[in-house]
Amino acid sequence: MERQTVRDLLQLLVNYHQSRHDIYANLISGAKDDRAAMLLKKLTDLESQTLQVVHEELESRDPANPTYLSNTPPVHLDPLPMPACDFNAGASFEETLECVWKADEALPEVIDRLANASSAESVQKMAERLGELEKSKEREVANFTRMD
Numbered sequence: 001m002e003r004q005t006v007r008d009l010l011q012l013l014v015n016y017h018q019s020r021h022d023i024y025a026n027l028i029s030g031a032k033d034d035r036a037a038m039l040l041k042k043l044t045d046l047e048s049q050t051l052q053v054v055h056e057e058l059e060s061r062d063p064a065n066p067t068y069l070s071n072t073p074p075v076h077l078d079p080l081p082m083p084a085c086d087f088n089a090g091a092s093f094e095e096t097l098e099c100v101w102k103a104d105e106a107l108p109e110v111i112d113r114l115a116n117a118s119s120a121e122s123v124q125k126m127a128e129r130l131g132e133l134e135k136s137k138e139r140e141v142a143n144f145t146r147m148d
Contacts, residue, residue, distance in 0.1 A: 007063060009069070009110055009117070010114075011058060012110065013054045013130070014051065017054060018047075020047050027091065030091075032091060036095075039141075039144065042140075042141070043100060043141070067120060070117065097145055114126065115128070
């Protein structure tokens with residue numbers, strides 16, 4: 001079994017966020033209501049911002065000097081938990097929001113693995129930045145979906 005590196009996890013995050021971006025973008029036209037379409041557009045924008053940040057982190061890592069993760073099972077990320085997110089018939093606002101919250105449950109494990117991958121301060125700070133980015137996105141979605 002080949003050990004994963006910090007770059008591997010960052011590439012996994014790039015693939016994850018790119019998939020989510022593409023899924024959300026494709027779902028906009030099939031949304032049942034305008035609020036669901038607006039939420040999907042907001043999510044697409046947030047995934048674009050996240051992709052930019054993760055790409056920057058990935059590009060800042062030197063491939064010639066990899067930081068290997070501890071000897072644990074490889075991390076995998078599915079872009080959306082599809083059984084819980086059946087969008088075939090179009091999704092309502094509430095269904096879309098529920099799926100988004102379920103999908104985000106996998107991210108903390110990957111960010112925790114990054115944080116614990118190395119005692120290097122640069123890796124610790126990167127994991128902290130990515131964790132804060134995800135919390136910021138959660139707040140934005142929560143604020144966007146408030147029903148005042």
